Amino acid sequence: MxxxxxxxxxxxxxxxxxxxxxxxxxxxxxxxxxxxxxxxxxLVDDPYDPVIGVAIRRQPPGPDPISRAARGIRSAWQQLPQPSVEQVRTRLRIVAKTPTLRASIAGGTAATEAVITDALTSGGTSRREALIAAGAVMGALNTALLEWSLTDGDDLGKAIETALDLLEDRRG
Amino acid sequence: MxxxxxxxxxxxxxxxxxxxxxxxxxxxxxxxxxxxxxxxxxLVDDPYDPVIGVAIRRQPPGPDPISRAARGIRSAWQQLPQPSVEQVRTRLRIVAKTPTLRASIAGGTAATEAVITDALTSGGTSRREALIAAGAVMGALNTALLEWSLTDGDDLGKAIETALDLLEDRRG
DNA sequence: CGCCAAATGTTAGCGACTAACATTCACTGT
DNA sequence: ACAGTGAATGTTAGTCGCTAACATTTGGCG
Known part of the structure; x- marks a missing residue:
């Protein structure tokens, strides 16, 4: 490696x-x-899926599955051991600069999307809406992480927050 | 072909x-x-990007870039020539059932994401938020289309509507 | 010291893709 | 009708990612 x-x-x-x-x-x-x-x-190694699943299930169900997923991920992120930021950055930077890799992380996020989908459906959301919400959240997060990796000296947590806020806290 | x-x-x-x-x-x-x-x-051939760009720019700017992008895409979809539904479905079905292809369409949507990002930033949204909003919208749409392709007899327009509504019309 | 299992090496092959060069084809102007 | 020219196609050969089948080494243990 x-x-x-x-x-x-x-x-x-x-x-x-x-x-x-x-x-x-x-x-x-x-x-x-x-x-x-x-x-x-x-370049990829993402053992966070189980944590995300339970964190989402813990969020109160509501009419907006995207917000619920976003809140769950925020909570998961806060209780997770913070990874070495510079290591994450160098890895992601390579991904961000390599189109074929950008595509292939989508494969890596498929598992996470499935976890999110399951967590949301267990809260009463229809399967179709849960799938879409999971896709939206992962799309936003991936983009945010890749963009963050290309900047210097910015906080990783803040980048994630921006994405989650945008998803959750609409019209505000 | x-x-x-x-x-x-x-x-x-x-x-x-x-x-x-x-x-x-x-x-x-x-x-x-x-x-x-x-x-x-x-399996891919997506000449819709320019239309999407101008349609988003036509939407009134607001505090929520995701909603703006969603409204733009809805409008673009309505004025676009409806493609042959069955042809779209067979193509997408293959993509949906092939993991490597699911990953590789992410590469195809990169161009669309760039168009959406530009359209949003031209409306005053910060670059970071525009990127994230574009990622969220494309993530939701891709998921919705793939899921739709696997069902039978459902309306394509309705599937897209579900995704856009979920993105735009939050909390209720 | 000998034994077993895990880790590593060897060889061979498939499929996606690229590059360099040769060939045929269709069409134009004289 | 004919030579010529540019595009489309073929040929050959090679790289890279990846897999399978089989041989070899290595390291710990009785």
Missing amino acids: TAALELFAERGYDGTSVSQIAARAGVTEMTFFRHFPGKASV | TAALELFAERGYDGTSVSQIAARAGVTEMTFFRHFPGKASV
């Missing part, structure tokens, strides 16, 4: 091949694929 | 190779890639 991040920083994501990563790690291409399911997986 | 859609229906997206498509089309693999930038591009 260290080798990969170094090379991505040096030559960019598309500019570095898996065999180069393996070589710098003193290892074969094969053993790379035994540790990571794919080249993109070096 | 006809050959590709046939094969996707027969063997699934991942189960058909580009050379198979080319063969059925009576053509070489190379000339496939000269017509389509990639295998996924057979």
Whole structure:
């Protein structure tokens, strides 16, 4: 993983091949694929889904599933151990600057969307509305995180807050 | 394109190779890639971006960029020539059932997101909020379209309406 | 010291995609 | 009718991500 991040920083994501990563790690291409399911997986690792699920369920149901999801994620974020901001930033920066990767995180968020959808439906929201709300929330969050990664010295928490406020606290 | 859609229906997206498509089309693999930038591009073709841009700009600015974007898209959708619903459905159905494709449409919506972002910022919204609003709207719409494609006999316009209403018409 | 299992290596192959170069095709002007 | 020209197509060869089948090493343990 260290080798990969170094090379991505040096030559960019598309500019570095898996065999180069393996070589710098003193290892074969094969053993790379035994540790990571794919080249993109070096940059993603998102174990937050369960926490998000219960946090959303704890929010009072209401007519607006988007707001409920947003409140749940805010609460989850606050109780989560804050990750190393600079590490998150370097990773996300690579994603933000690589179109193919931007696309592929959508695959990573699919699981989170499913968790949000389930949490919302358990509160009485129709499945269709829950799906849409989950899509909207994840769309907003992903965009906010990528944009944040490209700026300097800004607070990660504040970026998330901006996104959640915009989703939740409309016409205000 | 006809050959590709046939094969996707027969063997699934991942189960058909580009050379198979080319063969059925009576053509070489190379000339496939000269017509389509990639295998996924057979299923996507989204010339609506300019219309969306001007439609959003026409909406009165307000404190809530998400609502403005949603209203703009609703208006654009109403004045657009309605596409052949069944054709849209078969295409989207393939996308919905193929995880790798679901991810790759995110790449296709990047352009639309940029258009929405620009339209919103021209109305006084900050760049960060405009980006987030665009992400939320596209996330909701994509999810709604994919979910719609998997159902039978439902109205496409109604599915879009559900998404836009949820985004725009909060708390009630 | 020998044994077993996990980690790693080797080889071979598929599919998406690209580049460099050759070829055919359709159409134009003389 | 004919030569010429530019676009569309074919050919070949190669890179990269990724997988499968089988061999090899490695490390701990009785």
